Amino acid sequence: ALIRRATCSDGTVVANSACCVLIPVVQDLQTNLFDGGECGEEVHESLRLTFHDAIGISPAIAARGQFGGGGADGSIALFEDIETNFHANLGVDEIIDEQRPLIQRHNITTADFIQLAGAIGVANCPGAPQLDVFIGRADATQPAPDLTVPEPFDTVDSILARFSDAGGFSAAEVVALLASHTVAAADHVDPSIPGTPFDSTPELFDTQFFIETQLRGTLFPGTGGNQGEVESPLHGELRLQSDSELARDSRTACEWQSFVNNQAKLQSAFKAAFRKMTVLGHDETQLIDCSDVVQTPPAPASNAHFPAGLSNADIEQACASTPFPTLPTDPGPVTSVAPVPPS
Numbered sequence: 201a202l203i204r205r206a207t208c209s210d211g212t213v214v215a216n217s218a219c220c221v222l223i224p225v226v227q228d229l230q231t232n233l234f235d236g237g238e239c240g241e242e243v244h245e246s247l248r249l250t251f252h253d254a255i256g257i258s259p260a261i262a263a264r265g266q267f268g269g270g271g272a273d274g275s276i277a278l279f280e281d282i283e284t285n286f287h288a289n290l291g292v293d294e295i296i297d298e299q300r301p302l303i304q305r306h307n308i309t310t311a312d313f314i315q316l317a318g319a320i321g322v323a324n325c326p327g328a329p330q331l332d333v334f335i336g337r338a339d340a341t342q343p344a345p346d347l348t349v350p351e352p353f354d355t356v357d358s359i360l361a362r363f364s365d366a367g368g369f370s371a372a373e374v375v376a377l378l379a380s381h382t383v384a385a386a387d388h389v390d391p392s393i394p395g396t397p398f399d400s401t402p403e404l405f406d407t408q409f410f411i412e413t414q415l416r417g418t419l420f421p422g423t424g425g426n427q428g429e430v431e432s433p434l435h436g437e438l439r440l441q442s443d444s445e446l447a448r449d450s451r452t453a454c455e456w457q458s459f460v461n462n463q464a465k466l467q468s469a470f471k472a473a474f475r476k477m478t479v480l481g482h483d484e485t486q487l488i489d490c491s492d493v494v495q496t497p498p499a500p501a502s503n504a505h506f507p508a509g510l511s512n513a514d515i516e517q518a519c520a521s522t523p524f525p526t527l528p529t530d531p532g533p534v535t536s537v538a539p540v541p542p543s
């Protein structure tokens with residue numbers, strides 16, 4: 201089709217007129233899913249869903265003659281009855297069911313919608329990069345196989361191998377993708393404390409996640425003994441075993457630390473890795489780049505810091521070659537991290 205620049209109905213200028221169909225979808229997302237443009241629970245869950253759909257692809261399984269999954273193909277929603285029963289997908293049925301009526305109201309594939317929703321949602325989070333959006337993915341005709349989505353109790357070996365198989369992601373790209381856990385909370389790791397975030401600022405796309413995961417774990421925010429959870433440094437904060445181990449493994453620790461107080465790298469590295477993830481199973485050159493429909497995210501609202509009561513002395517140094525950056529400590533008494541409110 202002829203590619204031409206266009207001004208869409210709301211005034212958005214797009215390089216490819218085919219992207220104007222997304223404008224009403226974006227408005228619907230902001231008004232009816234993201235509570236008018238917040239970086240809350242539905243944004244967090246929509247971002248998680250982009251990953252759980254896209255990572256459902258395995259050239260290694262395909263090489264054994266079985267269907268390896270189609271990547272970012274909407275299978276997680278189109279075959280919800282199958283894929284949400286996979287253990288790693290616990291809880292994603294909620295956001296699939298919230299997104300479904302929006303998909304039905306618009307002329308867009310489920311595959312494209314899931315990735316669009318993640319990008320638009322993330323752009324509501326102060327400090328986030330403006331993520332790329334592509335359209336033109338065909339929808340899945342089969343579910344992804346089980347065990348393509350990493351679990352928080354998986355070893356670093358197995359996590360790195362899974363990402364490498366899925367899309368040739370390097371260890372550094374895996375670390376970059378985990379920047380997503382800066383706008384995240386867990387409902388199901390410890391079901392007694394739903395909405396427990398992974399850093400103290402789940403509404404900000406900041407570098408606190410990389411700081412706080414490097415602090416010595418001292419407590420469980422709820423009950424102990426949950427699979428995939430290790431001790432965190434703060435009341436109200438939950439630490440995944442996988443995040444803890446990636447922060448401390450010699451293959452990933454220096455990369456992990458490199459994001460501390462480096463908002464520019466956080467944005468550029470996550471944006472690049474997300475772009476790669478969002479087209480898994482597709483040839484990017486066959487898709488239409490509609491990144492110009494993504495709004496400009498608000499500027500970051502926090503500076504890198506240690507939570508009150510904690511300091512460099514509480515860091516478990518794991519990167520052998522570079523010392524941990526010196527950061528200020530928040531003033532005042534030790535605080536507890538508030539849960540992400542359910543919508």
Ligand code: HEM
Pocket residue numbers: 241244245247248251291350351352353359377378380381383384385386387388389390428440442
């Ligand atoms: C080693 C890889 C990963 C593991 C083991 C992992 C594991 C988890 C777990 C266990 C949860 C909590 C779910 C719950 O209990 O509600 C979670 C939440 C989340 N994950 Fe990951 N994750 C990984 C990578 C990623 C990636 C690559 C992304 C996106 C690019 C992502 C985005 C999210 C988000 C946004 C949430 C928060 C959802 C919410 O607040 O409702 N994760 N992850």
Ligand SMILES: [Ca+2]
Pocket residue numbers: 381382383399400401402403404405406407408409
């Ligand atoms: Ca954060």
Ligand SMILES: [Mn+2]
Pocket residue numbers: 241244245385386387395
């Ligand atoms: Mn949730």
